[in-house]
Amino acid sequence: MDKNALIRKFNKQAAMYERNSRQRTLGVWRSRLLQHLDGNVLELAVGAGANFPYYNSDTVDLTAVDFSPEMLRSAQRMASKLDLKVTFKQQDIEKLQLPERSFDAVVSTLSLCGYDDPLHVVNKMNQWCKPGGEICFLEHGISHNKLLGTTQNILNPIARRISGCHFNRDILGIIRSSDVELMKTERYYGGMVHLIWARST
Numbered sequence: 352m353d354k355n356a357l358i359r360k361f362n363k364q365a366a367m368y369e370r371n372s373r374q375r376t377l378g379v380w381r382s383r384l385l386q387h388l389d390g391n392v393l394e395l396a397v398g399a400g401a402n403f404p405y406y407n408s409d410t411v412d413l414t415a416v417d418f419s420p421e422m423l424r425s426a427q428r429m430a431s432k433l434d435l436k437v438t439f440k441q442q443d444i445e446k447l448q449l450p451e452r453s454f455d456a457v458v459s460t461l462s463l464c465g466y467d468d469p470l471h472v473v474n475k476m477n478q479w480c481k482p483g484g485e486i487c488f489l490e491h492g493i494s495h496n497k498l499l500g501t502t503q504n505i506l507n508p509i510a511r512r513i514s515g516c517h518f519n520r521d522i523l524g525i526i527r528s529s530d531v532e533l534m535k536t537e538r539y540y541g542g543m544v545h546l547i548w549a550r551s552t
């Protein structure tokens with residue numbers, strides 16, 4: 352899909368993401384991934400800032416990237432409510448240039464579904480993170496259950512058109528074939544949701 356059309360699609364969803372940013376189950380997962388991080392943290396595809404309540408605002412200095420100006424406006428409101436230090440960048444992550452090995456940790460939640468080439472983005476995350484630094488993911492992808500997976504494959508073209516996201520990405524396959532070192536994974540909701548802890552190599 353054309354990038355400008357995708358940005359317009361996410362702009363329209365920003366108010367909904369802002370309203371739903373405190374969803375309970377997601378909140379538990381976000382907290383488990385993020386509460387212990389500190390230093391310079393890079394968050395990709397930040398959306399409306401749903402992760403912000405789970406960072407330690409005393410110890411985290413966040414750089415947050417998204418290509419949707421409306422999502423970034425919502426995220427800015429969230430950051431000021433929480434007094435979280437955030438540098439915002441409005442950019443296409445697939446073309447993003449950042450100094451290599453400059454972040455203590457890199458975070459992606461519900462973002463690998465959106466890129467044309469998610470493996471390329473994961474490898475860039477590896478490069479932007481200091482060696483040994485934490486790279487964590489909360490992602491949705493194709494289920495290991497045959498029936499669910501087939502349904503996701505059938506619905507994917509419609510889902511992509513409506514939401515801008517792919518519903519059938521092989522998240523573990525992407526992470527395993529990337530440069531990051533996989534440390535721990537958990538799967539929920541019929542294997543459609545992944546929590547992934549990895550390290551930069």
Ligand SMILES: C[S@@+](CC[C@H](N)C(=O)[O-])C[C@H]1O[C@@H](n2cnc3c(N)ncnc32)[C@H](O)[C@@H]1O
Pocket residue numbers: 361368395396397398399400401402416417418419422442443444445459460461462465466516
């Ligand atoms: C499903 S939302 C997830 C938002 C947030 N990470 C969360 O956990 O709620 C996907 C976000 O990725 C952003 N996005 C998708 N593709 C992108 C790209 N190529 N560059 C920058 N942002 C992108 C969208 O604007 C949207 O804010």
